[in-house]
Amino acid sequence: MRPENQSSEFLLLGLPIRPEQQGMFFTLFLGMYLTTVLGNLLIILLIRLDSRLHTPMYFFLSHLAFSDISLSSVTVPKMLMNMQTQQQSIPYMGCISQVYFFIFFGCLDNFLLTVMAYDRYVAICHPLHYTTTMREELCIILVAGSWFFSCIQALLHTLLVDQLSFCAGTVIPHFFCDLAAVLKSSCSDTSFNELLILTEGALVLILPLSGILGSYIHMAGIVLKVPSFKRISKALSTCGSHLFVVCLYYGTIAGVYFFSSSGNSQDKDIIASVMYMVVTPMLNPCIYSLRNKDMKHALQKIFRVKDPLWYG
Template sequence: MRRENQSSVSQFLLLGLPIRPEQRGVVFALFLGMYLTTVLGNLLIILLFRLDCRLHTPMYFFLGHLAFADISLSSITVPKMLVNMLTQEKSIPYVGCISQIYFFILFACLDNFLLAVMAYDRYVAVCQPLHYTTIMREGLCTLLVAGSWFFSCVHALLHTLLLSSLSFCADNTIPHFFCDLTALLKLTCSDTSFNELVLFIEGGMIAFLPMSAILGCYICIGATILMVPSIKRICKALSTCGSHLFVVFLYYGTLVMNYFFPSSNNSKVKDIIASVMYTVVTPMLNPFIYSLRNRDMKLALGIIHRKRITFAK
C-alpha cells in the first residue's frame, strides 16, 4: 500500500451551520450562551468535587473527568464555529484541521468510555452495595480512568495518522462546522479503503463495547430490582442511576439516529444537527442533569454559597 504523506491543500473551508444571513446574530448569541453555560457548569462540578470532601467518592471522581471531557469536546469545535460565524472567515489550516480531528475523536471517545465506567459504578452500587467500598477502591477507579484516557488517545492517534497519510487535491470545502473525519475521507483523492476498514472494525468496537457494557450493567440493575420489587427500591435505584441513564440516552440516541438511521434527502443537515446535539447540547445539559437531580451536589453548592456569603461579611 502506497502511503501519501503530502497534500496540495494547505487549508480547508468550513461551511458552518446551514443558516440564513439574517439569522446569524441570533444563532451566534444562542451558541455563545450555550458554550459559556457548558464551560461554567462543568467547571462548577469540578470545583465542587475539589472543595467538598463528601464528594470524594468514585461516582463524583468519574463525573469530574466527564465534566472535563465535556468542556474539552465543546471547546474544540464551538469557539472556531463562533469565530467563523462572526468574521465570515471560514478557512482552517490543514494542520489545524488535523489537530481538531485528533482532539475531537479523543474526547468523544473518552466520553464514551467514561459513561461505561460510570454505568459499572452504578451496577456495583445497586447490585453489590455491601461490597461497594471494597470493589470500587481508589486504585481501581484510577485504573479505569487511566485506561479510558489511554485507549481514547490510541484510538484518536490511529485515525489521525491514517488520515494524515492521505492526499487532498482539489476540493477543500467541508460541509460542516468542524473538521469531521468522515467528511474529510470523502474529500481525499487517495484510496480510503484501508481507512474505512479500520474505521468500521476498530471504530465499531470502540463504540460497541462500551455501549454493550452500559446495556449489560443496566440489565443487571433491572433484574436485581425486580427480584424483590418494591416502591422504595425502585425509587432508590432511580435516584442512583437516573441522571446517568438520562445522559446515556441523550448521548447515544443522537449517535444512533445519525449513523443507524440515515436519511437520503437532507443527510448533511441531519448530520450537523446530530453533531450539535452531542458536541454542544449534551455537554451543556450534563451539569443540570447531575446537579439538579443530585442531593449531594445541591448540598455542596449550598455550603459553598453560604461560606462565600460569610466570607464577604
C-alpha cells in the same frame, strides 16, 4: 505528513443556515457554549471542594465534566469565530488537530459513561463490597485506561488521515473537520480508512454500550426480585442521573443517524455533531445538579443557600 499538505488550507462551509440568521445563531451557540463551560467547571469545583463528593462516582463525573468542556472547546470557538468573521478557512494542521481531539474526547465520553455504569452496578448489586471493590487504585486504573484507549483510537485514525493527499482548495461541507467529511474531501483512496471506521470504530461504540445495557439489565433484575417502592426509589436515586445522560448521549446518535427520515445525510451529520458538542455537554451539568441531592447540598454549602425548598 505529506509535504504537499503542510501549506494546505481547507474551506469549512459551516452550518446550513441563512446569512440573515448568522447573528441569531451566533448568540445562541455562544450562550450554550458558555453555559457548557461554566456548568461543567462548577461541577468540577464542587467535587474538589466538598469532601462528601470524594467518592468513585464523583471522581468519574469530574473527568466526564472535563471531557465535555474539552469536546465543546475543540470546535465551537472556531465555529463562532468563523460565523463572526465570515472567514471559513482552516490550516491543515488545525484541521488534523480537530480530527484528533474530536475523536479523543468523543471516545473518552463513551468510555467514562461505561466506567460509571460499572460503578453503579457494583453499588446496586454488591453494596456490601462496594468500598473494597471500588477502591482508589481501581478508579485511577479505570480512568487512566479510558484516557489511554481514547488516545490510541484518536491517534490511529489521525495518523491514517495524515497519509492522505488533499487537493488545493479542499472544501469540507461541515463546520469543523469531522473525520468522515475530511475523508470525503481527500484525493486519495480512503477505502481502508472507511473500513476501519466501520469495524474498529463501531466496536469502540458498540462494546461500551453493550456493557452499559448489560449492567442496567442486571441491576433491574436485582431490584425487581423483591420489588418495593423504597428499593426502586433508592435505585433511581443512585442511577437516575447517569441513566439520563446515557439515554441522551446514545439516544442522540440513534435518533439522528437511524430514525431521522428528513434531510440529507450531510445535514444529519451536522445536526449530530451539534448535539454531541453543544447540546449534550450543556445539559449534563443540569442533569447531575437537578437530579442529585449530594450536588445540591454541595452547591448550597458553597453559596450558603438557605431556602429549604432547595432540597425538594
